[in-house]
Amino acid sequence: SASPASDPAAVLTKAVVRAAGLLGLSQATLAMVLGVSRPTVTRMGQGGYRLSPSQAKSWELGTLFVRMFRSLDALVGHDEAARAWLQGPNSDLGARPVDLILSAEGLVRVVHYLDAHRGRL
Secondary structure (H helix, E strand, O other): OOOHHHOHHHHHHHHHHHHHHHOOOOHHHHHHHHOOOHHHHHHHHHOOOOOOOOOHHHHHHHHHHHHHHHHHHHHHOOOHHHHHHHHOOEOOOOEOHHHHOOOHHHHHHHHHHHHHHHOOO
């Protein structure tokens, strides 16, 4: 079998779980972001479930979520500042980013917003 480092499913799943933890997001929130059940998120954290390209929607949302995390990390770091940015009101986006990322459309908006700001660094 493939080593975990060469297994894109294992890598993405681990990255998603780690990013959610660093951002202080609950399992329930992560489940909504990915469009999966809470038990699935629990199993992801325990290594019993991996996001898969064959489940296109959750795979794509997981990829976007990690991209959002990386952009946020580049802009403000991945500690309290990132959590505060996610939880705080954002006049440019017209809502709290943490609320927007619960829908695919909102997650895409947040990613594009962060990518645009990264371009200014």
